[in-house]
Amino acid sequence: MVDLVTSAEIADAFAGIRDVVRTTPVLPCSALPSRTPLLLKAEHTQLLGSFKIRGALHAVKAAGKRARRAGVVAFSSGNHGKAVAYAAKALGVAATIVMPVTAPAVKVEAVRALGATVHLVEPEKRETHPKELGERTGAVVIHPFDSREVIAGHGSIGLELLDQVPGLGTVLVPVSGGGLISGVAAAVKARRPGVRVIGVEPELAADAAESHRLGRLVAWPEEDTGRTMADGLRADRLGELPWDHIRMLVDEIVTVSEEEIADTLRQLAMAAKQLVEPSGAVAAAAMVHRRAALPAGGATVAILSGGNVAPGLAARVLAGGPDRPAEPARPAASRGVATS
Amino acid sequence: MVDLVTSAEIADAFAGIRDVVRTTPVLPCSALPSRTPLLLKAEHTQLLGSFKIRGALHAVKAAGKRARRAGVVAFSSGNHGKAVAYAAKALGVAATIVMPVTAPAVKVEAVRALGATVHLVEPEKRETHPKELGERTGAVVIHPFDSREVIAGHGSIGLELLDQVPGLGTVLVPVSGGGLISGVAAAVKARRPGVRVIGVEPELAADAAESHRLGRLVAWPEEDTGRTMADGLRADRLGELPWDHIRMLVDEIVTVSEEEIADTLRQLAMAAKQLVEPSGAVAAAAMVHRRAALPAGGATVAILSGGNVAPGLAARVLAGGPDRPAEPARPAASRGVATS
Numbered sequence: 183m184v185d186l187v188t189s190a191e192i193a194d195a196f197a198g199i200r201d202v203v204r205t206t207p208v209l210p211c212s213a214l215p216s217r218t219p220l221l222l223k224a225e226h227t228q229l230l231g232s233f234k235i236r237g238a239l240h241a242v243k244a245a246g247k248r249a250r251r252a253g254v255v256a257f258s259s260g261n262h263g264k265a266v267a268y269a270a271k272a273l274g275v276a277a278t279i280v281m282p283v284t285a286p287a288v289k290v291e292a293v294r295a296l297g298a299t300v301h302l303v304e305p306e307k308r309e310t311h312p313k314e315l316g317e318r319t320g321a322v323v324i325h326p327f328d329s330r331e332v333i334a335g336h337g338s339i340g341l342e343l344l345d346q347v348p349g350l351g352t353v354l355v356p357v358s359g360g361g362l363i364s365g366v367a368a369a370v371k372a373r374r375p376g377v378r379v380i381g382v383e384p385e386l387a388a389d390a391a392e393s394h395r396l397g398r399l400v401a402w403p404e405e406d407t408g409r410t411m412a413d414g415l416r417a418d419r420l421g422e423l424p425w426d427h428i429r430m431l432v433d434e435i436v437t438v439s440e441e442e443i444a445d446t447l448r449q450l451a452m453a454a455k456q457l458v459e460p461s462g463a464v465a466a467a468a469m470v471h472r473r474a475a476l477p478a479g480g481a482t483v484a485i486l487s488g489g490n491v492a493p494g495l496a497a498r499v500l501a502g503g504p505d506r507p508a509e510p511a512r513p514a515a516s517r518g519v520a521t522s
Numbered sequence: 523m524v525d526l527v528t529s530a531e532i533a534d535a536f537a538g539i540r541d542v543v544r545t546t547p548v549l550p551c552s553a554l555p556s557r558t559p560l561l562l563k564a565e566h567t568q569l570l571g572s573f574k575i576r577g578a579l580h581a582v583k584a585a586g587k588r589a590r591r592a593g594v595v596a597f598s599s600g601n602h603g604k605a606v607a608y609a610a611k612a613l614g615v616a617a618t619i620v621m622p623v624t625a626p627a628v629k630v631e632a633v634r635a636l637g638a639t640v641h642l643v644e645p646e647k648r649e650t651h652p653k654e655l656g657e658r659t660g661a662v663v664i665h666p667f668d669s670r671e672v673i674a675g676h677g678s679i680g681l682e683l684l685d686q687v688p689g690l691g692t693v694l695v696p697v698s699g700g701g702l703i704s705g706v707a708a709a710v711k712a713r714r715p716g717v718r719v720i721g722v723e724p725e726l727a728a729d730a731a732e733s734h735r736l737g738r739l740v741a742w743p744e745e746d747t748g749r750t751m752a753d754g755l756r757a758d759r760l761g762e763l764p765w766d767h768i769r770m771l772v773d774e775i776v777t778v779s780e781e782e783i784a785d786t787l788r789q790l791a792m793a794a795k796q797l798v799e800p801s802g803a804v805a806a807a808a809m810v811h812r813r814a815a816l817p818a819g820g821a822t823v824a825i826l827s828g829g830n831v832a833p834g835l836a837a838r839v840l841a842g843g844p845d846r847p848a849e850p851a852r853p854a855a856s857r858g859v860a861t862s
């Protein structure tokens with residue numbers, strides 16, 4: 183039986199996190215007015231620079247007594263790890279963040295600075311190590327996307343948007359494991375089923391777009407998804423719970439090229455004055471470069487999901503030379519690996 | 523007799539421009555919470571990328587029939603010129619923007635693209651040419667700061683802040699000719715006299731700070747003020763009407779160095795994800811680098827007044843090397859030139 187996250191769960195999550203989490207503003211996409219409103223949900227100005235704190239805080243809270251006794255554990259070299267570390271600290275819970283040995287030292291230090299213990303492991307152990315640790319110590323594993331609580335927390339963005347944008351027509355959401363879009367879709371479709379929720383992926387990591395098209399969950403080889411500059415969107419497949427939300431609730435998933443992501447990073451900086459990380463620009467890239475393919479009617483909002491960009495990359499993009507984009511993706515058919 | 527802009531004039535101006543002008547958001551200054559709220563008023567996300575449209579639109583409106591018959595004229599190589607051109611177009615009024623022959627072609631084209639006629643003149647003629655043009659053709663001169671209407675329009679920022687920040691304690695405002703701070707101070711002090719309004723200037727163009735300290739309006743040589751990287755803050759003196767507002771209403775004027783401006787540009791980009799022009803970072807520079815000298819109590823808001831930064835400069839600042847700052851200012855005493 184398919185048991186999607188309900189609007190009541192999302193409203194509960196929102197009520198429990200709103201003291202800590204910021205209500206982020208909705209900004210116009212350009213320096214000039216446009217005919218139909220093109221808007222940006224500024225989650226890159228969220229606490230810690232990404233939306234991840236919403237789901238992480240609710241999930242650590244929901245982990246309750248067991249977490250207070252035995253702590254929480256999460257795998258991530260990126261935004262999820264920081265968010266779990268911060269949430270645990272705010273709630274007085276011990277956190278272990280499992281990071282790949284390949285993670286840059288600056289990211290490891292950022293997580294330590296938030297009070298978490300860091301375990302460095304070989305990348306292959308990123309799923310098994312937290313699981314074993316949980317089994318051995320009783321620590322609660324906080325999954326980055328395949329979790330009801332994480333999805334419910336992220337859903338608070340949908341509630342804010344319904345409030346902030348009265349004429350909402352379309353929401354564009356970046357997709358990796360699918361936790362963010364699941365929460366947004368569950369929140370928005372429950373109250374306004376006519377609002378379109380559209381996922382956006384890099385062409386180089388378009389497993390969710392392919393899954394949506396085929397109607398079954400496919401994975402892509404990590405050597406493929408690892409090539410996109412959008413380093414928050416490299417998951418090789420959707421989570422099972424997100425997949426249920428996506429096939430039931432999401433209208434479409436579109437893809438954007440590396441050049442389009444880099445160009446959008448630059449346009450967001452120069453026209454909207456917003457600095458985002460590549461993953462955070464992907465939804466806006468569809469707004470800028472897929473206008474004709476998107477449904478008309480109502481305001482279109484792209485979620486700027488994160489801003490944790492390295493200064494050097496930001497400087498190179500602004501200077502006009504995006505990082506050399508990876509080679510184009512091979513045709514999807516040759517890559518899809520069925521998983522369910 | 524001193525006749526300051528009244529809160530009724532500001533409320534009128536606000537009512538007349540709010541269909542066009544954006545209510546800009548107030549953002550947290552950092553990626554993490556701080557003990558006392560440090561906030562940023564995001565006028566760099568305003569229409570055309572700076573606060574200038576507020577005063578320009580109200581002033582062109584107020585110029586009424588004469589403007590509709592004979593047009594408006596303004597001198598500016600920067601934000602004011604664009605704002606007057608846009609306002610005139612929105613109101614169906616002809617605009618002539620007088621620009622120095624030294625203005626970069628891209629700025630000239632931006633003003634032309636907004637439908638204005640451009641007159642290129644020698645920099646010395648920037649005051650006389652618009653005046654002569656006005657006398658000859660009947661066109662109404664829209665002064666960038668020495669104007670009741672411009673001040674009243676800018677005052678709308680103060681009204682928004684009173685609304686947006688309930689615990690408002692201090693507002694930090696960049697100062698050049700003084701139109702912006704005059705409007706903000708008039709709006710804020712009328713309704714909440716306890717809120718502190720503090721001006722911020724580059725050390726290299728600190729004529730207003732010196733005037734405030736001495737209690738009389740002094741000018742600085744333009745060779746001096748021209749050295750700051752904050753190119754919107756190079757006016758050699760305050761306007762007469764702004765000076766009346768500043769001496770009556772402004773609590774203090776502090777200064778920041780070129781290094782502090784460049785460092786703040788970088789911090790705003792990396793921590794708050796906001797890209798601003800150097801002039802737009804000056805008020806925030808006082809928040810970041812003059813914390814100890816600022817009054818405590820209540821929320822502190824810095825106005826990010828503009829975002830029209832050249833991509834190359836933004837890239838260099840992010841890459842870590844600010845433009846080589848100008849040599850330090852000579853002692854103020856040797857520079858002040860009394861004007862009133």
Ligand SMILES: Cc1ncc(COP(=O)(O)O)c(C=O)c1O
Nearest residue numbers: 357358359360361362414487488
């Ligand atoms: C900045 C950013 N945007 C989007 C996503 C995608 O979120 P999800 O995995 O829930 O689809 C991530 C995930 O890490 C992210 O860091």
Ligand SMILES: Cc1ncc(COP(=O)(O)O)c(C=O)c1O
Nearest residue numbers: 697698699700701702754827828
């Ligand atoms: C970005 C920016 N900030 C601040 C100012 C200062 O405004 P005022 O001359 O009214 O003091 C200007 C003036 O051009 C500006 O362009």
